[in-house]
Amino acid sequence: MASTHTDKPAYPLIEKLIVIGLILLFLNSGYLVAFTETSILYLINVFLHVALGAVCFALLLHQGYKFLRRETPKGNDIARYFGYSGYWLLMFGMGLGFYLMIVGAGKSHHTALVMHVVVCLLAIVLLIKAIRNIGHQISVANPINSAGRVLMVVAVVAICVPVLAHIYKTIVPSDEIIAENTVPATYSMAESAMGGAQGPFFPSAAATVDEKFIKASALGNSESCGAQGCHPDIYRQWQSSAHNFPAFESLWYKPAITELEASQGKAASNWCAGCHTPALLLSGATAQTPEEQSQLSAAHGSIGCVSCHAIARMKGTTGQANYVMETPGLSELANSENAALRKIYAWFVHLNPRPHRQTYFKPFLADETGKFCSSCHKASVDYPVNQGHWLQVLNDYDSWQSSSFSRETVPEFYRPDKKQDCSMCHMPLVASRDAGSDSGLVRAHFFLGANTLAPVLRQEHEHLEKTQDFLRDNKISLDVFAVSLGWPDTSRQTFLSSNADSVSIIEKRVALSATTINHEDIDQISPAARPLALGTTFIAPLDRQNVRVHPGESVRVDVVVRSRAVGHSFPAGVSDMAEAWLEFKAINDLGQVIFWSGGSTVDLQRVDPYAHRYGAVMVDSTGQRVYHYESWKAHGVAALNLLPPNGVDVVRYRFKIPPNPGNNIQLIAKLHYRKFSSALASVNGQRTGVAIPVIEMAHAEAHLGVEYNLMHRHFYMESYMPEDMSRWNDYGIGLWRQHDLLGAERALLRASQHAPLEHNPWINLGMVWLKSGRLEQAKTTLLHALSLARNSSRAHFFLGLAYKSEGNYSAALDEMKNALDGHQNDRELRIEIGRLYYLMQDYTRAIRAFKKALLVDPEDPTVYFYLRETYRADGDGENAQKMDQLYLKFRQDENMEQLLQQTLTHQPWIEARPREYHEHAVSTPRFWNSIKTNATNGHTEK
Structure with missing residues (x-):
């Protein structure tokens, strides 16, 4: 009697090894994609991936094609097409793997890596489909069908694990982040x-x-x-x-x-x-x-x-x-x-x-x-x-x-x-x-950056040249922009002041931060004064006019210093150790020096102590200057004049034309920079012998003609050149920073006339009128700016300040919220919103706004001052006391004025407050290098 039992076909061991190898390779690949880490386990799996890939490639190359030729006829057309396509794709994908093993899987070969993954994945899908089809045609319990099921399950697991890992990483934030600042700041x-x-x-x-x-x-x-x-x-x-x-x-x-x-x-x-x-x-x-x-x-x-x-x-x-x-x-x-x-x-x-x-x-x-x-x-x-x-x-x-x-x-x-x-x-x-x-x-x-000392010490001339080129690459520009002819009327002064009343006692307090960085108080509507020179002739831009001066005439030259490609304050870093100064020289066509400020000795070791400087002066508890390398002695900042990013400074020089000034006077302005002051060439009283390089970062020139006929007076017509808009705008910004509101108004009106469709000069003009208390003019100008640029956040911000100044808090808040769009990390804007909520007695929202400002800068004493007042108004005495402690910590030391007075005896140039109107003039030959005749051409000014 014939047996009804059908023996299962015997498959070669090598084909079983192929299935086992592919299973391990699937799981290994899923792990490598899902869990990227620098660990011994991961390293082993990387090497295992290469080993498994090589073994599977060899086995498939030896037996895979034979298997397809033997088994695909048992299936349908899908098995044949998918089987052969999957096989050759897998061979190609593994070949890419060998290529990557040789050249590496870096960014330059990223395309090959992506192709390796995609091609192998597609090949596996086709092969599994072909194997499952062949198995189904034979029998459900056929080993080929079982192998196909196992491979499919493992492949799904190998794909799902990386997907789930990616979802987890997306939902759960990584520790590899920059955490938010602690609010409020730590006290100690x-x-x-x-x-x-x-x-x-x-x-x-x-x-x-x-x-x-x-x-x-x-x-x-x-x-x-x-x-x-x-x-x-x-x-x-x-x-x-x-x-x-x-x-x-x-x-x-x-x-x-x-x-x-x-x-x-x-x-x-x-x-x-x-x-x-x-x-x-x-x-x-x-x-x-x-x-x-x-x-x-x-x-x-x-x-x-x-x-x-x-x-x-x-x-x-x-x-x-x-x-x-x-x-x-x-x-x-x-x-x-x-x-x-x-x-x-x-x-x-x-x-x-x-x-x-x-x-x-x-x-x-x-x-x-x-x-x-x-x-x-x-x-x-x-x-x-x-x-x-x-x-x-x-x-x-x-x-x-x-x-x-x-x-x-x-x-x-x-x-x-x-x-x-x-x-x-x-x-x-x-x-x-x-x-x-x-x-x-x-x-x-x-x-x-700005470090020229390190390459000098290491004698790296190429790097020094790179550093010098970097500093000279339009980082800061100079413009000998304007000249005023005639003596200022010192007997009669007019002051431009604010008539805007403070809306609240909270607006009358300004917290100065104990810091070596400028804090622009652009949001403060405060009085500003500037003496108006009567009977003078103002001419600008200077290079557009053929300006002629008379012997004995007083001349004031305005030099505009503009930070252009410096993304932080200048000088940056240890600004108290840096030495940055402006040199201005007036020299006639005979080579005689008429005026010289900011000069230096031939070896550049000694600089005019009264030069216009940028930097900071830190002092100890006795008022003696200390430098950053000994900043653990520092108790205060006695002087601070940093040029902010995209900021503008106007530097004024006044001198008298001598009796015989020649026929032409050349005006030369230079900005010099030295990473470390020449005073730091000594350590513990010993000279180091190191010559610290001085870089000329910017240069500008202009000319004055000389008219010896004292009865002849020139009349100057202003030239209207479109490219002069930015020059007038810069000049106005610089005057505004120095609280010269009348001068700033004049300059910004010129800028708006040169480019009437440009909204920024109108906004700047509105800022001037806002600060001077002319609120209606400010609002009109700012609304006009918005008509030119309806999405201008600057215009919304300053219009909000105008509304706040007249007590229209709801309108001010609307404007501030319009300005907030895209500027969530604007500290000043957050503070203004908090002030408005405070004035509207919405203390909860005020506190929330102030805390958002602290997320940007948790060391701002102004915010703690307003938080203290808000908590007090809200009846929260405990939190008010905490805010008061932090306010007192971060505010400027009350002894600073005393320290400043002590420092003045050692640093005379500090007397010229950088943010106030002042002129540089030489009344006596007090030059640093004792060459008095060269300094003044033998002429002593009276």
Whole structure:
């Protein structure tokens, strides 16, 4: 009797191995896509992916085609077409895998990587469909059908896991972010330090992810990043940068922290180390003496690759090393002394650079460079460091954030087409074939800025030239714009003042911040005064006229200084150590000097002490000047004159034409800049022998003719050239900043006449009338500006101020809300909205608006002042007291006026307040270089 049992067909072992290999490869691929991390497990899976792919490729090449020829006739046309198509696509996809294994899976081969994934995925779908079709044609329980089901389930799992992982990452925010600022701000440095006052890094705000020390070796070894095949171009660029300058090899660092520790205690030097020597701080080495630290290899490292790229997250924008550092994954392999282990890591990055990229290139490095850089380009001292009042000693971030370059603020005069952050200026795109380059471009790591001392000390002439070219590249412009002829009438003065009454007692208080950054009080409607010179002739633009002067005549020349491509205040960084001054010289055609301000000795070591300067002067508790390297002694800022981003300054020079001035007088203006003052060429009283370069950043000239016929008077007709609109606008802005409202009004009227369809001059004119109390004229002008540009946030903002000044709070609030669109991070706008809610007695909304302002700058004393008043009005005494404490902390020290008077005896040039109307004149030959005859052409002015 025949048996009814049908034996199952026997399949070769190699085909079973193919199925097992594909299952493992599916699961491995899903894991690699879903969980990108720098860990030993992930590294093993990357190498396993290559091994499994190679084995499966070999097996499929040997047996896969045979299987299709044997089994596809058992299915239908779908099995045949899908089977052969899937097979050859899989072979092609795996071939791309081998190609990537050779050339690497970097950005330059991203297209090949995408094709590898897509082609293999499509091939698997076709093959599974073909196998399932063949199995169905044979029997339900056929092994081919079972294999198809298993492969399908595993493939679905391998696809779903990465999808679910992506959804999770999208919903749950990553820790690799810049956190919002703490509101309200912490009251003490201990609250910001990891572990409080007893923490290992106090008073620095630096922290580590696991609150443990990090090995110094994990934060160094930038050389490995520059290995061939990695980032050699970027490494070479960084080698020339100021970041690659060890703190212990600087002129000031070691002497400064030695004195600091002797004066304030061992922990105080951590305040410096958080940014200058992070490897020493985070490894716990700062517990040693400065002398012992200097013997460590980490002390002679610098701000290397990992110092920035291993930062896991930022705790806000208050600076003071406000970062959280992590030990990069697999750093033990990357920095191992064993060459074989280093090659394993290098091969891992070659095969799959994504984990390396995610570890060392957090999203905020590309999207929020301004906030990221604030961690070390913003700093303040407080009692644990200076044994005194809180004082901000460094701040490049807030001046950028509140400028038009950030595109987050409303009231700025000029607005670029797109946001410009730190990297766009200091790290422009340059050609490179480095791994990680994008379309053959990388961000330059020269970090070009204003530091001309470092390349001099290292004798890097090429980098010095790059720095000089950077500084001269239209960063600041000069314009010898206007001249006034005739003596000013000092016996009769007219003052332009405000007739606008304050709407509330809260409007009468202005909180000055204890900071070394300008705070423009553009929203304050306050009195302004300027003496009007009667009987004078005003001529501008000077280069459009053939101006002629008479011997014995008094001449005032106005030079317009405009910041153009500087995204923060100028000078930036340690502005108290920088030396920036304006030189103005009047010289006749005989080569004789008629007037000279801002000159210097031949060796450039001594500069006219009465020159118009830009910078800051910090003083200690006795009124003696201190510099940034000893800022732990600083108790106040005695003088501050920084040119804000896109800001304008008008500098006036007055001199008398001598009896024999020649036939032509050349007016020359130059802006000089030196990264460190010549006074800093001495350390502890010893000359260093270092000549700190002086850069001429801007230059402008004009001419005056001489008319010897005293009876002949020239009449000047103003030229109307469209391109002069911006010059008149700049001039008006500069006068407005100095509270010369009458002059600003005249200039801005000229600007609006030159370009009547341009809305910005009309807005600026409205600002002038608003500040002078002419509210109806201001509103009319601002409404006209809105008719030219209906979406102008600036016009809405200042129109809101006008409505507020006349007590129409609801209309003012509507305008402010219109201005708020697209400017959620405008601190001044948030403050104004809070004021309006306060005046409308809606205290809940007022508090909410003020807190949003604090999210932008949690150290603004003005906001705490208004919060205090609002809480008091709302009957919340407890919170009012807390706000009062923070207001008193961040406001300017009440002893500042006394300190200023003490400082005047040592720094006479401070007498000329930069924000007030003043003229530079030489009444006696008091020149710095004792060459009196050359200074005044033998003529002593009376």
